Amino acid sequence: MAAAMELRCWGGDWGLPSVHTESLIVLAYAKFSGAKVTVSPIDWTWKTLTATVPELVCGDTTVQEPPRILNFLRKQRFNADYELTARQGADTMAYIALLEEKLRPALLHTFWVDAENYANLTRPWFASRSPFPLNFLVPSCHANNALSHILLTKGEAPLHRITEVEGKIYSDAKECLNLLSYRLGTANYFFGNSPASLDAFVFGYLAPLDKANLPSSPLQSHLRQLDNLTRLCDTILAVYFSSDHPCPPPPVQETMDANLQKLTQLVNKESNLIEKMDDNLRSSPQHKPHRPDPKPSLASEKSSTPA
Numbered sequence: 001m002a003a004a005m006e007l008r009c010w011g012g013d014w015g016l017p018s019v020h021t022e023s024l025i026v027l028a029y030a031k032f033s034g035a036k037v038t039v040s041p042i043d044w045t046w047k048t049l050t051a052t053v054p055e056l057v058c059g060d061t062t063v064q065e066p067p068r069i070l071n072f073l074r075k076q077r078f079n080a081d082y083e084l085t086a087r088q089g090a091d092t093m094a095y096i097a098l099l100e101e102k103l104r105p106a107l108l109h110t111f112w113v114d115a116e117n118y119a120n121l122t123r124p125w126f127a128s129r130s131p132f133p134l135n136f137l138v139p140s141c142h143a144n145n146a147l148s149h150i151l152l153t154k155g156e157a158p159l160h161r162i163t164e165v166e167g168k169i170y171s172d173a174k175e176c177l178n179l180l181s182y183r184l185g186t187a188n189y190f191f192g193n194s195p196a197s198l199d200a201f202v203f204g205y206l207a208p209l210d211k212a213n214l215p216s217s218p219l220q221s222h223l224r225q226l227d228n229l230t231r232l233c234d235t236i237l238a239v240y241f242s243s244d245h246p247c248p249p250p251p252v253q254e255t256m257d258a259n260l261q262k263l264t265q266l267v268n269k270e271s272n273l274i275e276k277m278d279d280n281l282r283s284s285p286q287h288k289p290h291r292p293d294p295k296p297s298l299a300s301e302k303s304s305t306p307a
Helices: 021-033 066-075 086-113 115-128 134-154 162-184 197-211 218-223 227-240 252-283 298-303
Strands: 005-009 037-041 055-058 061-064
Touching: 005 021, 021 037, 021 066, 021 197, 021 227, 055 066, 061 066, 066 197, 086 115, 086 134, 086 162, 086 197, 086 218, 115 134, 134 162, 162 218, 162 227, 197 218, 197 227
Parallel strands: 005 037
Antiparallel strands: 005 055, 055 061
8 A cells, every 4th residue: 555645835825725835836736747746835833944845755855946856756656747758748848948037936925025925925915924923034044945936046247236137037927828828729738638847837826916915916818818828727726625526546557557447447348258158169068079989990890701
């Protein structure tokens, strides 16, 4: 029996199971792959300052960061990418790298660096989910980390200050959204009718931006003009995170394994039945082959001739 899996992450709000991008990615992928995960929010605990979330605990194993967690789930045979071709797998890696490079800095700026959004939405939310005195430390710690990440990845010469890189990061983010929208087109998901890991990453990045009540966000306004991307988020929420909808079908790999097992059992049963019928035919007297009497010898013919 497989060990139980516990996922530690930030809690939900705004109609989302979690407001945290990385946590949303893992939660969505677990739903897509059929993995049974017990969700343990770190809200109201001292882990709000010390824990690195999302964090998956399975037995004696602890895994952090979405790529490593998703890889761990695949090794446990929970694979939402089972049907992808090699080309689609390569496209998945490319688009995930694009999200990390082009979209993540703008999201960090929107929620943690923009003064109006931070003061009216982000800081109050995270402070209200942290115990005293961490409610004073957690938001500022996250804000400092976000600013450092932006300047470290985007603060190249001649752009050294946050005010100088704002235009660049938002321009890159809008370009990224346009590329995602073009790639998705009119499809339900990026690679057909079943969601895969790319859908989980896009959902994790876009759902908080779409659902949060941000006082000021040109990036949110741009996203809401791309109807297919917002529809993707709404579809995932409705199908996989709503109690009003039935559970999705099991992963394709498990279904194929079960069908193959049933087919093998049926073939074996028919083979055994045929073998038993052959044995019965061989052992039955009326089905023994008729053999003609041997031809009498010449000596016996002479002895039977009258004198």
